[in-house]
Amino acid sequence: MKISGSRLLDLDQEQCYRALQDPSVLERCMPGCRSLVRVGEDTYAMKMKMALASISGLFDGKVRIADRNFPHSFRLLVEGSGRIGFLKGDGLLQLTPENGGTSVGYEGEVRVGGTISAVGQRLMDTTSKMMIKRFFDKLAESLTPPQQ
Amino acid sequence: METTVTKKTERLIGKPIRRREDPRLITGTATYVEDIELPGMHYAAVVRSPHPAADIKGIDTGAAEQHPGVVAVYTGKDIDHLGAVPCGISLPDLRIPHHHLLAQDRVYYVGHPVAVVVANDRYIAADAVDLVEVEYEPTDSVSEPEEALEAGAPAVHAEWPDNVAFTHHQEGGDIEKAFAEADVIVKERIVSQRLAPSAMEPRGTVASWNSGDESLTVYSSTQIPHILRTLMAGVLGLPEHKLRVIAPEVGGGFGSKCELYPEEALTAFIAMKIGKPVKWVLTRRDEFLATIHGRGHIDYYELAAKKDGTMLGLKVKIIQDVGSFHMLLTPAMPTLSVLMLPGLYRFKNVHADVVGVFTHRMATDLYRGAGRPEATHGIERMVEVLAAELGMDPVELRTKNFVPPSDFPYDTPMGVSYDSGNYAAILEKAVQTVGYSQLREEQQEARRQGRLMGIGIATYGEICAFGPSPALPTGGWESATVKIEPSGQVTVMTGVSPHGQGSQTTFSQIAADELGVDIDDIVVTHGDTSTVQHGVGTFGSRNTAVGGTALVLAIRELKEKIETYGAMLLESDDVSYAAGVCTCNKTGKTVTLGEIAMTSWTGPTYPANTQPGLVATNYWEPPNFAFPFGAHIVVSEVDRDTGEVAIQRYLAVDDCGKVINPLLVDGQVHGGVAQGLGQALYEQVVYDDTGQLVTGEYMDYALPKAAMVPTIETDRTETPSPVNPLGVKGVGEAGTIAASPAVVNSVVDALSHLGVRHIDMPLTPEKIWKLVQQGGSA
Amino acid sequence: MKTQINVCINGLERTDEVEPRLLLIHYLREVIGLKGPHIGCETSICGACTVALNGKTVKSCALLAVQADGQDIVTVEGLATNGQLHPVQEAFWNEHGLQCGFCTPGMLMTTRELIERNPEPTDEEIRHGLEGNLCRCTGYQHIVNAVKSAAAKVGG
Amino acid sequence: MIPQEFNYSRPGTVQEAVDLLADGEAKVLAGGMSLIPLMKLRLSAPEHVVDLGRIPDLSRITENGGSLHLGALLTHHQVATSALVQEKCPLIAETASHIGDAQVRNMGTLGGSAAHADPAADYPAALCALEAKVRLVRRDSERVVGIGDFFVDALTTAVEPEEIITELILPVEEAGTGVSYQKLRQPASGFAIVGVAARVRKDGGRVAMARVGVTGLAASAYRATGVEALLEGSEGSQADVAAAAAAVDEGIEAISDLHASSDYRRHVARVYTARAIQAAL
Structure with missing residues (x-):
């Protein structure tokens, strides 16, 4: 399944680039991420609990950052597998300055297999969009100091 | 002497009597595989691959094995000494990959069995499946057959990088000449999508090992108990006479239970290993993943004709999506299509090329119609395309090209011989019944109002009543044993293995008439290899035509013996048997069948050169297939705004030869039509572009519900088959074969004035809406 | 627990x-x-x-x-009483409303409720009323006939 | 297909129920029509299930000050067939009769369906058109949430883990209001590919009130306020309806799945919106 979109963040391009690759930021913002541990150059082991109301599942996986082109673009590869199936995401993130902030464009592909794919097909499109939205919401929230 | 046989005069053949199977089925007392409970029963559950293609790097069964209640976990290495899942077809270039019961170092489709867990409770077995850790390294996969044929596509089996599973070529006449002489050539790419057979009872097996006499009893939801026994004995390396296979009540099959599945043999293997009875029943999700799919054709048609509509030649290229492994009859599906490519038409020149293609999907194999629906869909669509091209009425075009009644038996260019028929007459009957010319007027009026009304016609000819034996790897005969018990009651054992067809009823009707006894004095049994003589089974619309004939011939043989005994008891050399009574033609003295039967078993004396007992077995080998035919007409209306299709009328006029029980024949037609209509409008097995099965439950695979099927009107003509003494042909698959082109033709007809010539199935509202949009209609 | x-x-x-x-x-x-x-x-x-x-x-x-x-x-199993088939069972038998029989127990139970709630159902009401029961064998035609026949018997 | 092990509680009162939920770890079971299949597929594996099925207070239907209060545990069948509901709030009764099948309607509940918030469920369209309010109760407090704040996203609502829905509060329909729920069914599941609920009242030849709720098109059900605004004040002619219906997908990110693309869904939403409004007028 192809995924694409963009999101405007209230940070300059370089800050944004660093934040998106900061494991502690990713750990906080990736929906369901329970832990992210560095296991190698640009590679992190991840434990996550995907939870969507009644639907939930534990996944063990990996996050990898590749094709760095500071501060313009990089590739984020996520994969996880658990009892209810597996998921694999491969996306190119492109950062461009816009209106004093940064527009983060993403384009990539998500592959899902196992039970979630066989019985949850009709929810896949909606839920992947929702997960991405949650990620950016969390990111925006965690990067913007609360207004007084 | 007391007798239980009453004199019977009423003939039952041709009567709509209600089924003898039903009392157990309507009271919940029938026994399906899942209902079998044996002391000490254990439960097996299968771990399946979530990947379409991956190397197995390791399997950790430790946690599962230690789970309380789990007795064993088996993986590929535990069964690599066992035989492969068999393919029974031979073709010159057939490539058969070794199909292990469990994956070895690679998986080849989503759902591929990787391990099996065994526990003393089904809930624990389900838990333990989740505890088996399999490490996969996914590799590239290919799921569309045409992509698999492209250079550089991932190889499903490394040894055959072109992904070609087999090729087949067949031709008759002179195709080049036909195309050279043609005024018009129409071409179309026609897809028959993958379908899930979807018997309501999921597959299942119970196996029980007796270590004392080293014998195995296997209950399986199968259409072919005897063949299953031979195959399973081979896979397990067990002497065949130590294996008893029982097909208990079977909840539908439609071809999908005409296999040896890996799980069936695994269940048996486990029962032998652990020395306890083992039950394994598929879930519906597993059923979608790991029961064979039907169809899976991409066909390229070219039809050559004269301006006046005379059809000259037909060229077809068939691409069959095989899946990753062959099952029992997989390669025969497209070759069966080839036999019926000409339909009911007098083509002299036909040319067919088949390529079977490996893909990373579950195997395809026989599903109701098996190869014939694809062929019929193709030719009946092409006739419509030609009619549109020539501006001819499709009824007229068909009638012009039908094989005429005077030409039977008719040898087709595909090398088969149509047994009997009157094709023009059945289409005429359908056209009259439905009021065709008036419907065309209504259609004109509808179009004036901006409504999209369509009239779809499909005629079909079907090859069924399988054998004869050269056509089948199993033998194409069928068997029957008839035994008159000492009390005069009749036991019939048939080698067919019905699972919803109602053969206990039709065979009782046949036996009652042939023997002249009351139907209540007849019991028909089947499906147990230790009590029933060897048999072939139920598929290819063969029960009545082949099994019923074996029954008739066994009874006829028995009647001679009855008369021999009658002659002895009546002390006459001139007796005749009829209606349950043997009569001396000189004195008029009589003796009943009951008295004869008792004497035959208990003596004290027997006729000279005659063995005790009234029992006869017949194995009947048919000399030819039978060829039922028919004409179905559908009236539909398309919602211009949304593309939804409403079927307003469905008329099925079929000729299945002599009818034994019209109630059951109608039932077969209705059920068949619903399945063909399901293919036309709703059903499709979908693998996404990463090889994942995304129609994995009834939430996404649309099996027709009552409100999605129209009222089905039926009518008949009756042209006896000369192939068998009953004159019957077969009706199990007819409806399915006719329905998909009839429905699609009606919808294409509704849109024809917008320039639409063909739509691939299923006709989803979205697909149709898009066509309406593109048609630029006002 | x-x-x-x-x-x-x-x-x-x-x-x-x-x-x-x-x-x-x-x-x-x-x-x-x-x-x-x-x-x-x-x-x-x-x-x-x-x-x-x-x-x-x-x-x-x-x-x-x-x-x-x-x-x-x-x-x-509780439909028949004192060895007497329930009219719904009788109707499915008479009208050939079943083939392999696997869906039949569920069909019978749904039919019983359907005709209790609607003693004179039309074909369309029957087909909608049976939406929660799949049958792969019959094409539903004889089932619809059976439901009508059962309704007539219970009602009459 | 078998659920994982869990602990089970069956409180007899709302208070007992919310006490059990106070730690936020338990999952509420109402009719189970959504939850149990998910548990069988192991897509849901709660450790503690709190079954609300025996709390009599949750199956009441009362009329109070121009509102109809429907207990969360009312089954779809009860909602569809209650004479009071049919008279006072016919849209919810009509919608209930379109859900699932007879057996599911006998067991599935209003509150359960609302809480599950399936993007293709039928009720949410009607609840949006009715501007329903949802009463949420937790151990020490309760709140009433408007439907606009209730449906948050696909399968996501404002209900917190420690809360239960006790009732839905719907307006008693004013005389002269016409209602209709129209859906294009997904043939396999019976869910809506798109479903549209409409309430329309005319006064003096003009549309005085129009409410339109849509399900299936977006990640969660919504009120098509653009349609409503165009319709209100118009004469409600066929052209008015068509023009208004065309606004149904404005600003909406349409779902795409196996059964329908987002383009087709948008188109069908416009067609069915017009049909629902026409039927209601």
Whole structure:
């Protein structure tokens, strides 16, 4: 399944680039991420609990950052597998300055297999969009100091 | 002497009597595989691959094995000494990959069995499946057959990088000449999508090992108990006479239970290993993943004709999506299509090329119609395309090209011989019944109002009543044993293995008439290899035509013996048997069948050169297939705004030869039509572009519900088959074969004035809406 | 942790200790031994498992046995009384409303409720009323005929 | 297909129920029509299930000050067939009769369906058109949430883990209001590919009130306020309806799945919106 979109963040391009690759930021913002541990150059082991109301599942996986082109673009590869199936995401993130902030464009592909794919097909499109939205919401929230 | 046989005069053949199977089925007392409970029963559950293609790097069964209640976990290495899942077809270039019961170092489709867990409770077995850790390294996969044929596509089996599973070529006449002489050539790419057979009872097996006499009893939801026994004995390396296979009540099959599945043999293997009875029943999700799919054709048609509509030649290229492994009859599906490519038409020149293609999907194999629906869909669509091209009425075009009644038996260019028929007459009957010319007027009026009304016609000819034996790897005969018990009651054992067809009823009707006894004095049994003589089974619309004939011939043989005994008891050399009574033609003295039967078993004396007992077995080998035919007409209306299709009328006029029980024949037609209509409008097995099965439950695979099927009107003509003494042909698959082109033709007809010539199935509202949009209609 | 349940099944009182996760269909089939209700899917689409719970049809594979505690259950085995087939059973038999029979127990239970709620259903009402029961064999035509015939018999 | 093990509680009162939920770890079971299939597929594996099925207070239907209060545990069948509901709030009764099938309607509940918030469920369209309010109760407090704040996203609502829905509060329909729920069914599941609920009242030849709720098109059900605004004040002619219906997908990110693309869904939403409004007028 192809995924694409963009999101405007209230940070300059370089800050944004660093934040998106900061494991502690990713750990906080990736929906369901329970832990992210560095296991190698640009590679992190991840434990996550995907939870969507009644639907939930534990996944063990990996996050990898590749094709760095500071501060313009990089590739984020996520994969996880658990009892209810597996998921694999491969996306190119492109950062461009816009209106004093940064527009983060993403384009990539998500592959899902196992039970979630066989019985949850009709929810896949909606839920992947929702997960991405949650990620950016969390990111925006965690990067913007609360207004007084 | 007391007798239980009453004199019977009423003939039952041709009567709509209600089924003898039903009392157990309507009271919940029938026994399906899942209902079998044996002391000490254990439960097996299968771990399946979530990947379409991956190397197995390791399997950790430790946690599962230690789970309380789990007795064993088996993986590929535990069964690599066992035989492969068999393919029974031979073709010159057939490539058969070794199909292990469990994956070895690679998986080849989503759902591929990787391990099996065994526990003393089904809930624990389900838990333990989740505890088996399999490490996969996914590799590239290919799921569309045409992509698999492209250079550089991932190889499903490394040894055959072109992904070609087999090729087949067949031709008759002179195709080049036909195309050279043609005024018009129409071409179309026609897809028959993958379908899930979807018997309501999921597959299942119970196996029980007796270590004392080293014998195995296997209950399986199968259409072919005897063949299953031979195959399973081979896979397990067990002497065949130590294996008893029982097909208990079977909840539908439609071809999908005409296999040896890996799980069936695994269940048996486990029962032998652990020395306890083992039950394994598929879930519906597993059923979608790991029961064979039907169809899976991409066909390229070219039809050559004269301006006046005379059809000259037909060229077809068939691409069959095989899946990753062959099952029992997989390669025969497209070759069966080839036999019926000409339909009911007098083509002299036909040319067919088949390529079977490996893909990373579950195997395809026989599903109701098996190869014939694809062929019929193709030719009946092409006739419509030609009619549109020539501006001819499709009824007229068909009638012009039908094989005429005077030409039977008719040898087709595909090398088969149509047994009997009157094709023009059945289409005429359908056209009259439905009021065709008036419907065309209504259609004109509808179009004036901006409504999209369509009239779809499909005629079909079907090859069924399988054998004869050269056509089948199993033998194409069928068997029957008839035994008159000492009390005069009749036991019939048939080698067919019905699972919803109602053969206990039709065979009782046949036996009652042939023997002249009351139907209540007849019991028909089947499906147990230790009590029933060897048999072939139920598929290819063969029960009545082949099994019923074996029954008739066994009874006829028995009647001679009855008369021999009658002659002895009546002390006459001139007796005749009829209606349950043997009569001396000189004195008029009589003796009943009951008295004869008792004497035959208990003596004290027997006729000279005659063995005790009234029992006869017949194995009947048919000399030819039978060829039922028919004409179905559908009236539909398309919602211009949304593309939804409403079927307003469905008329099925079929000729299945002599009818034994019209109630059951109608039932077969209705059920068949619903399945063909399901293919036309709703059903499709979908693998996404990463090889994942995304129609994995009834939430996404649309099996027709009552409100999605129209009222089905039926009518008949009756042209006896000369192939068998009953004159019957077969009706199990007819409806399915006719329905998909009839429905699609009606919808294409509704849109024809917008320039639409063909739509691939299923006709989803979205697909149709898009066509309406593109048609630029006002 | 097992839970005690008390149920009345086809007129007989039962008390059993069950795991909370035990599905009602497995309770009926494996604890009680009533094999009439069948399992055809797991997403409550097919309806082969249909039984009546306090007089209302439910899909027993989408219910926990503990949910049935204190309630009255009727399965296909409880339809006939004193050896006399229920009119719905009789109608399915007469009209050839079944072939392989696997969906039939559920069909019968749904039909019984359908004609109780609507004694004179039209074809369309019947087809909509049977939406929760899949049949792969009959094409539904004879089932519709059977429901009509049963309705006429019960009503008349 | 078998659920994982869990602990089970069956409270007899709302208070007992919310006490059990106070730690936020338990999952509420109402009719189970959504939850149990998910548990069988092991897509849901709660450790503690709190079954609300025996709380009599949750199955009441009361009329109070121009509102109809429907207990969360009312089954779809009860909602569809209650004479009071049919008279006072016919849209919810009509919608209930379109849900699932007879057996599912006998067991599935209003509150359960609302809480599950399936993007293709039928009720949410009607609840949006009715501007329903949802009463949420937790151990020490309760709140009433408007439907606009209730449906948050696909399968996501404002209900917190420690809360239960006790009732839905719907307006008693004013005389002269016409209602209709129209859906294009997904043939396999019976869910809506798109479903549209409409309430329309005319006064003096003009549309005085129009409410339109849509399900299936977006990640969660919504009120098509653009349609409403165009319709209100118009004469409600066929052209008015068509023009208004065309606004149904404005600003909406349409779902795409196996059964329908987002383009087709948008188109069908416009067609069915017009049909629902026409039927209601």
